[in-house]
Amino acid sequence: MKLISCEGVTIGYDGQRAVNNVSFDLEQGDYLCVVGENGSGKSTLVKGLLGLIKPQEGSITFDGLAPNEIGYLPQQTVIQRDFPASVSEVVISGCLNRRGLLPFYSRLEKERAAAKMEQLNITDIRKKSYRDLSGGQQQRVLLARALCATEKLLLLDEPVAGLDPMMTAELYQLVAELNQSQGITVLMVSHDLDSAIQYGNKILHMKTATAFFGSTADYLKTEMCQQMMGARKND
Amino acid sequence: MIELLTELLSYAFVVRALIVGVLVSLCAALLGVSLVLKRYSMIGDGLSHVGFGALALAMALNLSPLEVAIPVVAVAAFVLLRISENSRIKGDAAIALISSSSLAIGVIIISYTSGMNADTSNYMFGSILAMSESDVLLSVGVSVVVILLYVLFYNKIFAVTFDESFTRATGTNAGRYNTLIALLTALTIVVGMRMMGALLISSLIIFPALTSMRLFKTFKQVVISSAILSVCCFVAGIILSFIFSFPTGASVVVINLLMFVIFSAIGLVKKAIA
Known part of the structure; x- marks a missing residue:
């Protein structure tokens, strides 16, 4: 079943096309990795998917997925680094889309947040301050918040930026588990080609336009992929 | 001490100042937490200067000061928020320009008329x-509205303050809540600025939040501590100003500064021990 289909999506700022005529489909259960260099339009595409920017051309359609059911894991902002908030405060804020205009969280949301913290193994740090956590723990907290918002789709924007190799491996493992055992669809924007190939079942390689979209196995056969892998081996 | 307080409360103007001051301190402290965390502290400063210009204009036109200042500052709140959100213009520089221009225009109007x-x-x-x-x-009236709206939208204000893109992505209209925060700030500043002074009112917004963040680690704790701290500092400031005949606004700011230093010191000691 298709969750998202993008057809000929073009998004631009300031008269420049950041995303040029990109098409792809995201099926339920997919683990799609969006790769490409800086300035290849990955982040802009994410903003388009989240509805933060309207595409100038083309269409993004959701099927069986409300636009507010995307579990977004944004890149960390400067504001968050010294933000006084407990882990539980951050996690439960993912339930906000369930409340509509109602002002306070009910028992249901509190239980949901508790369950997600349990699932991601952060229950014992729930009273700690977000700013005192390690980078890996912070990502777990944000992941728990995203899962509070949705169980259908996780959209991760450069999730391992700034993490050390151990935390990076742990986070990839965790996301892969959520994808395989819970059937949560994953869309990950990444610089890291190796792990994109290792974990993703589909690859979207962007160079403003679509340079490649298809299964990981097919991607490995392309010249572009071999060049990029080869270029690095020679480093 | 009790004698002093009874004497203080026997003056009607002191009672009025206390009522308004306590409410304004409370509002300013609540909003201040979000403004400081969102790096919008300069908006408070800018709004108070615009407020000064509006008061001067109201005086010159013989209108009621608050009735002119509230709409003018509310519009300014919209404008300043847009400027801060638009990364292409240097937000802080633009706000500084607007502040000093309003102050200058206000001073010229005043010197021309009275x-x-x-x-x-x-x-x-x-x-x-x-x-x-x-x-x-x-x-x-204004303070009660500010406090009610803040409590009702507390969870949304937290979410928008912590992570605007996530909140937008999950379907909350973050822009609406930013505007709400800016409008409530505008109201608080207009109501408080004649007692605290246009140049000093923004400290009421910034100090309690910054001070509380030295010691407290969750959002709720910071909000509650800011509210309590702000009210206590205001009352202490009034008493100080009464005893030594200091200007009220300045006394309140000095007490806030003192608390900031004390909290920072305790924070450092706690860190050193841990």
């Missing part, structure tokens, strides 16, 4: 005598 006198100084640095009875009513 001349630079005690009134000008009162507007800039505040006066405990500023509140009339109708002002008190309006101020109480």
Whole structure:
């Protein structure tokens, strides 16, 4: 079943096309990795998917997925680094889309947040301050918040930026588990080609336009992929 | 001490100042947490200067000060928020330009109509005598609205403050809540600025939040601590100003500064021990 289909999506700022005529489909259960260099339009595409920017051309359609059911894991902002908030405060804020205009969280949301913290193994740090956590723990907290918002789709924007190799491996493992055992669809924007190939079942390689979209196995056969892998081996 | 307090409370103007001051301190502290965390502290400063210009204009036109200042500052809140959100313009520089321009225009209007006198100084640095009875009513009304809206939207304000893109992505209209925060700030500043002074009112927004963040680690704790701290500092400031005949606004700011230093010191000691 298709969750998202993008057809000929073009998004631009300031008269420049950041995303040029990109098409792809995201099926339920997919683990799609969006790769490409800086300035290849990955982040802009994410903003388009989240509805933060309207595409100038083309269409993004959701099927069986409300636009507010995307579990977004944004890149960390400067504001968050010294933000006084407990882990539980951050996690439960993912339930906000369930409340509509109602002002306070009910028992249901509190239980949901508790369950997600349990699932991601952060229950014992729930009273700690977000700013005192390690980078890996912070990502777990944000992941728990995203899962509070949705169980259908996780959209991760450069999730391992700034993490050390151990935390990076742990986070990839965790996301892969959520994808395989819970059937949560994953869309990950990444610089890291190796792990994109290792974990993703589909690859979207962007160079403003679509340079490649298809299964990981097919991607490995392309010249572009071999060049990029080869270029690095020679480093 | 009790004698002093009874003496203090026997003056009607002191009672009025206390009522308005306590409510304004409370509002300012609540909003301040979000403004400081969102790096919007300069908006508070900018709004108070715009407020000064509006008060001067109201005086010159012989209109009621609050009725002119509230709409003008509310519009300014919209404009300043847009400027801060638009990364292409240097937000802080633009706000500084607007602040000093409003101050300059205000001073020119005042000197043209009534001349630079005690009134000008009162507007800039505040006066405990500023509140009339109708002002008190309006101020109480505005403060109650600010506090109610803040409590009702507390969870949304937290989410928008912590992570605007996530909140937008999950379907909350973050822009609406930013505007709400800016509007509530505008109201608080207009109501508080004649007592605290246009140049000093923004400290009421920034100090309690910054001070509380030295020691407290969750959002709720910071909000509650800011509210309590702000009210206590205001009352202490009034007493200080009464005993030594200091200007009210300045006394409140100095007490806030003192608390900031104390909290920072405790924070450092706690860190050193841990």
